[in-house]
Amino acid sequence: MKERTTGRLSDLVEGLHERERDDHSHATTSEDVPQSRRVFLARSSLLTLAIPGVGAALAACSPSGATRQDTTGQGAAADTSHGRAGRGIHNSDSRLDSAVLKPEHRPGTSATGSATQDAANVAYHRRAPELPALPSGNVQRLHFQAREAPVRIDDTTVVAAWTFEGDVPGPIVHTRVGDTVEITLTNDAVVPHSLDFHAAQINPKEAFKSVIKGQSLTFAFTPKYAGAFMYHCGTAPVLMHIGSGMFGAICVSPREPLPPAKDFVLVQSEFYLAGAANGTRASDYQKMLSTLPDVVCFNGRPNQYVKEPIRVKVGDRVRFWVVSAGPSHPCSFHVVGEQFDTVHLGSPPGNAIRGVQTFNVAPGGGMIFELVCDVAGEFPFVNHAFRHGQKGAIGLLVVE
Numbered sequence: 286m287k288e289r290t291t292g293r294l295s296d297l298v299e300g301l302h303e304r305e306r307d308d309h310s311h312a313t314t315s316e317d318v319p320q321s322r323r324v325f326l327a328r329s330s331l332l333t334l335a336i337p338g339v340g341a342a343l344a345a346c347s348p349s350g351a352t353r354q355d356t357t358g359q360g361a362a363a364d365t366s367h368g369r370a371g372r373g374i375h376n377s378d379s380r381l382d383s384a385v386l387k388p389e390h391r392p393g394t395s396a397t398g399s400a401t402q403d404a405a406n407v408a409y410h411r412r413a414p415e416l417p418a419l420p421s422g423n424v425q426r427l428h429f430q431a432r433e434a435p436v437r438i439d440d441t442t443v444v445a446a447w448t449f450e451g452d453v454p455g456p457i458v459h460t461r462v463g464d465t466v467e468i469t470l471t472n473d474a475v476v477p478h479s480l481d482f483h484a485a486q487i488n489p490k491e492a493f494k495s496v497i498k499g500q501s502l503t504f505a506f507t508p509k510y511a512g513a514f515m516y517h518c519g520t521a522p523v524l525m526h527i528g529s530g531m532f533g534a535i536c537v538s539p540r541e542p543l544p545p546a547k548d549f550v551l552v553q554s555e556f557y558l559a560g561a562a563n564g565t566r567a568s569d570y571q572k573m574l575s576t577l578p579d580v581v582c583f584n585g586r587p588n589q590y591v592k593e594p595i596r597v598k599v600g601d602r603v604r605f606w607v608v609s610a611g612p613s614h615p616c617s618f619h620v621v622g623e624q625f626d627t628v629h630l631g632s633p634p635g636n637a638i639r640g641v642q643t644f645n646v647a648p649g650g651g652m653i654f655e656l657v658c659d660v661a662g663e664f665p666f667v668n669h670a671f672r673h674g675q676k677g678a679i680g681l682l683v684v685e
């Protein structure tokens with residue numbers, strides 16, 4: 286059983302490079318791929334020029350001001366005008382930020398700041414998929430640093446990444462319905478960044494606004510619904526920031542605990558990589574627009590759970606908290622040789638469907654998949670849209 290399964294997986298993985306070449310050749314001819322950096326810059330400039338005016342108008346209409354939830358007291362965190370000082374106050378929600386587009390930031394790639402520094406010495410590490418235990422108490426205080434950092438995703442590839450806390454994806458957050466999460470974002474990166482939690486119901490113009498280098502922003506929220514939710518940087522262009530690594534999962538448990546299980550978190554995402562330079566491969570905005578990724582994977586590493594599987598015991602209930610971070614593709618989640626007895630489409634424990642083979646998790650979405658492991662063996666869990674499975678969105682669940 287083991288050899289046969291491994292052989293089949295090897296075939297799948299071997300197809301990766303051939304498919305990548307196909308994708309690249311298509312990407313250069315696709316009609317919806319902008320043909321030059323000039324187009325990119327022109328479009329970006331329009332965004333930069335057009336939106337500050339809107340922001341200023343909105344700020345002028347807002348009696349509450351832009352920094353109400355800036356508990357650091359650094360109102361300047363709201364000012365991401367970058368050289369437009371003296372042209373009036375505007376409300377710097379994340380849509381205003383386009384520093385990534387400035388020439389000194391190498392427009393269109395993530396090779397900014399410290400993203401390529403000391404890349405040769407970055408070690409590979411497997412990302413633990415286990416859901417962290419709930420913290421004690423009803424208030425959880427978190428502090429994320431937005432940081433440019435090289436991240437090794439396999440033996441041969443170091444990505445010049447934009448990160449929360451130095452890794453892709455960012456930390457897994459676990460909380461409960463009705464508890465409070467207080468989060469401080471500090472930006473250590475050249476480019477402005479922000480933090481958008483899908484588990485929150487909050488004014489995004491204030492809580493999710495961008496923070497410039499050296500400054501911080503704090504906000505708090507109390508999740509109303511249980512489920513697997515995404516968080517991400519929402520700074521414009523959002524595609525660039527998510528595609529460069531700024532995303533993660535927040536798992537919200539219901540007040541009444543779910544049945545005992547082995548809980549694992551899988552965040553699917555895509556990498557769109559430029560050629561190697563300075564020992565790293567930067568994320569490439571043009572390729573993101575093409576929607577033809579080089580790598581699709583769970584928890585930031587292609588095939589990492591094939592190399593080192595997830596292991597459970599016969600009789601265990603397994604609960605996968607699956608978040609599809611995208612930025613652009615869903616996850617058609619499936620476990621080969623198994624069926625999900627329960628898929629929570631919405632907030633558990635309600636909103637479940639039974640006896641499911643595959644279900645699509647939309648980009649920006651999350652769902653909870655449960656199965657009971659009553660047969661021993663090696664069960665591949667995959668994105669059953671196999672062009673993505675073959676690019677690394679595949680792992681092994683070993684039932685012993």
Ligand SMILES: [Cu+2]
Pocket residue numbers: 447477478479518519520526531
């Ligand atoms: Cu960002």
